[in-house]
Amino acid sequence: MQLVAVDELRNGMVLAQDVISDTFVNIVSESTVVTNEIVEKLMNLGIDFVYVQSEMVSPEENTLYKTEPKFDRTDSNEALNYNFNKTVNKIKNIFNDLKFGVADIKKEMDGTLEPLLDGILINNDILKNLRLMKYDDDYTLKHSVNVGLLSAMIGKWIGLTKKEIADLSLAGTLHDVGKSKVPRYIINKPGELSAQEYGIAQLHAQYSYEILSESHGFSVEICNAVKYHHERFNGSGYPEGLKGKTIPLYARIIAVADVFDALTADKVYQRKISPFLAADIIKNMSFGELDPEITNIFLKKISEFYVGNKVLLNTGEEGEIVYLNKFDITKPLVKVNEKFLDLATKSDIQIKEVL
């Protein structure tokens, strides 16, 4: 039996004693196998330490999928969802292992992303695919895989080779592994971080770099991509304040994917915003923070997927996107009933939601 900080609990550990609250209520019973939900519950109740058994449940018992299913097509929804969840679970294992100091990341990731990328890269409609992915767990985990996939799509759109796309996607998927070294209360804090907390949170980029460089098997390009994913085109980012194209290409791509997914994801404490509003924000960021060429290609490509889509406007009306405005991608022409609304000329009307 050993005493472990709740922050350091790992899925599969088994509680060695009942956890009792200050008011003598049994919160979690002895022999309970630790899951993310249990950790969350303990943290919410302000429990800092618990006793766990020395032996862990074998990883096999905890594995979500025991046998590999066969799919007719790699881009079917079923295949995509299976491969997506499998990848998220791999990231989860990596994060859990890293809390204990060691993770064989290369081994864990080997062969994981390929089937998912095969499915995603055949079918360009990345946003629809990401919307369909169901994974109810930690935001950071799902976000990691989303960024890996969005980065891969951008890589394809700017003409990278298959090998480069695979490396870029791996870097995108692992860009935030350094968050495993940042206290959880800072990562999950709703609302603003204090200056000191922000300083600590920023260290995750450097940590991601250190973790991958010490892991063996990751190229310099991949290590640098994670290190510099928070650098900004105008030099306002961290950790080094690099500017323009001195920021490695993969890092510039991951930055666009990272910002877009962070804006459109549903987080516990922040409701997602519509992809069109996100696109607007990103467009503004392309005049300083994000690489303008990459951002323009990204916005143009993702907007194309929305032609024909039903949307909800801030006026409460539902419409359909019929045409993209070449000069203002984020403000398309929308058909509402029998009338056409050109959002480029109606600044008070916005797309609130894609239906």
Ligand SMILES: [Fe+2]
């Ligand atoms: Fe990050």
